[in-house]
Amino acid sequence: MxxxxxxxxxxxxxxxxxxxxxxxxxxxxxxxxxxxxxxxxxxxxxxxxxxxxxxxxxxxxxxxxxxxxxxxxxxxxxxxxxxxxxxxxxxxxxxxxxxxxxxxxxxxxxxxxxxxxxxxxxxxxxxxxxxxxxxxxxxxxxxxxxxxxxxxxxxLLWILGVSTVLAAILSLLSGRWLSNIIMRPISNMINTMEDIERSGVPKKISLHNDSKDELQTLANTFNRMIDRLEDNFEKQSQFVSDASHELKTPLTVIKSYANLLRRHGLEDKEMADEALQAIHSEATRIQKMTETFLDVASLEKEVELDMDVVNLVTLCQAILKQLKEVYKREITLHYEQSPLLIMADELKIKQVIIILLDNAMKYSNEKIDVFLEKNDMNAIFRVKDYGIGIPGDEIENIFERFYRVDKARSRETGGSGLGLHIAKRIMKLHKGEIKIKSKEGEGTEVELLLPASLEIV
Ligand SMILES: Nc1ncnc2c1ncn2[C@@H]1O[C@H](COP(=O)(O)OP(=O)(O)OP(=O)(O)O)[C@@H](O)[C@H]1O
Ligand SMILES: [Mg+2]
Known part of the structure; x- marks a missing residue:
């Protein structure tokens, strides 16, 4: 009924x-x-x-x-x-x-x-x-x-009888009118939901008046939920198309070198070496890329952080030691106090620091300075390079997925444009902040603000 x-x-x-x-x-x-x-x-x-x-x-x-x-x-x-x-x-x-x-x-x-x-x-x-x-x-x-x-x-009996019948008729009519008023938004919602079910496309409920009652709240909540779904839906399909686009280039390179090898065989040793080299490096690039994709995909979900007290000084010292050995670059750590404690997921913060240092190394050739400081609320990590810098109007874009300032150059350096996007998401999860200052041709300074652990306040 x-x-x-x-x-x-x-x-x-x-x-x-x-x-x-x-x-x-x-x-x-x-x-x-x-x-x-x-x-x-x-x-x-x-x-x-x-x-x-x-x-x-x-x-x-x-x-x-x-x-x-x-x-x-x-x-x-x-x-x-x-x-x-x-x-x-x-x-x-x-x-x-x-x-x-x-x-x-x-x-x-x-x-x-x-x-x-x-x-x-x-x-x-x-x-x-x-x-x-x-x-x-x-x-x-x-x-x-x-x-x-x-x-x-x-x-009297006649009056009472007639008035009762009249009241019943009026009640039926007014009840119908009243229930129609109450049910209109609900029917509206049901129709919209059936529409969504049929077409598979998220759709919002149209709101005619601003009555602020429970049904309006329900419709608003539903619309907000649809907004989020749409947002996620769009993000997901954007990610899939961006990711496949990114994979296309290295795969084309691999395919053309493989064709070359197939046509000329291994007779031309120099060419075969070059082809194998290229195939190997592109395959490595794809491997790294897919690892990063997985990182992004997992961060898109509401991941749980494994929070603990972390000493930023020892963490940076360990990372810098590793990087200096592998890349043979001059990276100096400046800090005034140790320990500098934060509440964080150590592995994730390490990932952010590596992303920033990797950029600093990729986009500069000189020395790199890392500063550890603190203010009332935050511990501050700052990395400064003296490299090519970023044009002012590009700074707002570089946190977007797959965004690279100079596509050609980034291809040389092997970037996929996901590093800063991942860093920003991790900082957001930590309720911290990431800020970039840069001057083209002079260098770049990236700052992380991390909520300090209570133990250092
Ligand atoms: N320190 C820097 N100096 C100059 N440009 C930078 C610096 N850091 C980032 N950029 C610019 O911002 C872009 C985005 O950086 P991001 O780290 O997200 O991607 P990527 O370094 O290109 O690739 P990935 O980090 O995924 O390997 C880079 O392509 C580069 O153009
Ligand atoms: Mg990077």
């Missing part, structure tokens, strides 16, 4: 239940007060009659007094203590036949349902004792059909 229909039926059923309950209460109260009023009036009448009968009244006078007080479909009797009827006047013979007279010493009233002329009728009987006197010391009995009550009861 659709939720709109469910809401609609439930609200209507609930409203009907409440209405019927109220109607029953209204009906009972109405009947009770009306009958009480009739009873009071009958007692009042009885009292008046008794007052008006005088001791020296003749039977005819008494009868006419009684007759004067007859209303429609009623009777009035005076009974003696032995139960005998002394006087009786009526305008409804059947009624008199059906109700037996009764002498009372204290006043009482009674309501009866009698069949008179084939119809069920409510009858009210009141009995009042007549105070002792020389002539009369019986009791007075008035019986009357409650015809007014019957007709008023019918009108």
């Amino acid at each position: 659709r939720i709109t229909l469910k809401i609609n039926l439930l609200t209507t059923a609930w409203m009907l239940f409440i209405l019927i309950l109220i109607n029953i209460v209204v009906f009972i109260l109405f009947m009770r007060t009306t009958v009480n009023m009739e009873k009071d009036m009958a007692f009042q009448k009885a009292g008046d009659i008794i007052k008006n009968i005088r001791t020296n009244d003749t039977p005819d006078q008494i009868k006419s007094e009684l007759k004067d007080n007859l209303t429609e479909d009623s009777y009035i009797r005076i009974l003696q203590p032995d139960g005998r009827i002394l006087y009786e006047v009526t305008n409804e013979k059947e009624l008199v036949k059906k109700v037996k007279g009764k002498f009372v010493k204290t006043q009482e009233s009674e309501r009866k349902l009698l069949v008179i002329e084939g119809e069920e009728k409510q009858v009210l009987i009141v009995r009042v004792p007549i105070p002792n006197g020389p002539l009369l010391n019986g009791s007075l009995e008035i019986g009357e059909e409650l015809t007014g009550l019957e007709s008023r009861k019918d009108i």
Whole structure:
């Protein structure tokens, strides 16, 4: 069953239940007060009659007094203590036949349902004792059909019935209108989701008003989720196309050298050597590249860092020692205090430092300086080279994936343009910062700001 229909039926059923309950209460109260009023009036009448009968009244006078007080479909009797009827006047013979007279010493009233002329009728009987006197010391009995009550009861029942039906119809209509208002954003969402499922393309829910209710929040959250999905989707396909593009060049080189070897065989030894050399170096490049791709891919996910206290000074000393041995370059480490402690994932920070030093070595030929400092909040790693530098308008791009300032030159140096992108992601994971200052032809300075470990503050 659709939720709109469910809401609609439930609200209507609930409203009907409440209405019927109220109607029953209204009906009972109405009947009770009306009958009480009739009873009071009958007692009042009885009292008046008794007052008006005088001791020296003749039977005819008494009868006419009684007759004067007859209303429609009623009777009035005076009974003696032995139960005998002394006087009786009526305008409804059947009624008199059906109700037996009764002498009372204290006043009482009674309501009866009698069949008179084939119809069920409510009858009210009141009995009042007549105070002792020389002539009369019986009791007075008035019986009357409650015809007014019957007709008023019918009108009330009709009004209550009609208003209940009307309320049910109104409730059904307004319930439908209300549930439509509530359900519109949900239906909107369902349609969008079905669309996404059918086409496989992420799509956002269109928001018509800014109501700030729960449904709007739900739609907003959904849209934000779609935004992120789209972003990831785009990043992923961009990465795949960039990566395959990067792999294409070395593979073309390998293929053309392999063709060359196939055509000329190994006869021309010099050429064969050159071809093998090229194939080997391009294959190594592909190997390195795929390793870097894997690095980037793993960093794109929310990786967990293996945080620990790291002494930046000893870490840099170890890295520099290795690099100096392999590359035979002059790299000097400057620091004022040791240890310089940070909270970091040691392997990842080592990777960032190597990326920066690798760049400094690739894009300069002179000495390289590394500075370790600290301020209130951060430990600072700074690497300074005196090489070719980066043009000012390129600095903002160099953190992008696969971005290289001079494509031709980078090919010579074997870069894939992923180093700084990886470095930036790792710094972001550490809630640190990476800043670059450079002047073309003069050199480059890259600074890492790393949140210091509490132990050094
Ligand atoms: N110290 C530097 N001096 C001059 N140019 C630099 C320096 N560091 C980076 N660049 C420029 O920024 C570009 C991007 O650097 P990045 O480290 O991301 O890639 P790469 O060094 O080309 O390749 P990879 O590091 O992936 O092997 C480089 O191609 C280079 O043009
Ligand atoms: Mg690099």
